[in-house]
Amino acid sequence: MSAVTGSAEVPEPPAHGHPGSVVAGRRRQTGESEVDAAVLARVARRDTRALGELYDRFGRQVYSLARRICRDDHIAEEATQELFLAVWRQAGRFDPARGTVRTWIFTLAHHIAVDAVRREAAIRRRTLSAGEDEREVPAAPGADQAAIGSMVGANVRAALAALPPAQRHVLALAYYRGCTQSEIATSLGIPLGTVKSRTFAAMATLRSALHGFEP
Structure with a gap:
């Protein structure tokens, strides 16, 4: 692409003066x-x-x-x-x-x-x-759905393990400990923008790695 x-509206500073x-x-x-x-x-x-x-x-x-x-x-x-x-x-x-x-x-x-x-x-x-x-209440997942769920879970764990340590650490704090990005930045002593960029990069890698495994 x-x-x-x-x-799109693109904010630009006004031009005034001499x-x-x-x-x-x-x-x-x-x-x-x-x-x-x-x-x-x-x-x-x-x-x-x-x-x-x-x-x-x-x-x-x-x-x-x-x-x-x-x-x-x-x-x-x-x-x-x-x-x-x-x-x-x-x-x-x-x-x-x-x-x-x-x-x-x-x-x-x-x-x-x-x-x-x-x-x-x-x-x-x-x-x-x-x-x-x-x-009606949805039926319980069948054997096929359970198998797919197990396969996806295994691939998620593998994809997480393949992430760079810094990105994996940020995701662990966010998704397993429930920390906000501001809390992560304070905890790790890094800028908030760095936390966000690591999160974006990690999620992009995970999405690419898990493409085709969604149930």
Whole structure:
């Protein structure tokens, strides 16, 4: 997939004042774009610290954009996480000839947030339909489902074991001990952005490793 383009709202600082200040502002934006491109190139080389840098730079604005579209804090948080997973997976496909990293990220964020709203609406429709049409308690899983569940469990354990120790540790604290990402950052003495980038990278690896094993 090549770089995505679209009409997403991309926050940009206003240009006011003396023409000299406008030129300086444009030079600053150009410099920032070059830095963003260099960081994204590191992400493409699977540098989780670089992903954390992008999160620190764009995470708050991405969440704000998703929140305006989704009008729900939880869905906006999930959309933000999905956005940075997409950045992790697609960083190598970014085409600087088609726009800046900033524009690329916010366009992806816009598309992901809109898709999240559509998914949520579809889930609600299915839930309402099921509530009207389904009155029976689902049957217990059969032997085939149990076998599939066992196979998936084994693959999850294998995929977790294959993660880099730093990523596996973050997931263990989050999913087995129930720690928040802020608590993990404090416990490990690392920036919150690093916790988030390690989580994104670990989840992306797990999804790839477990593709095709979902029951």
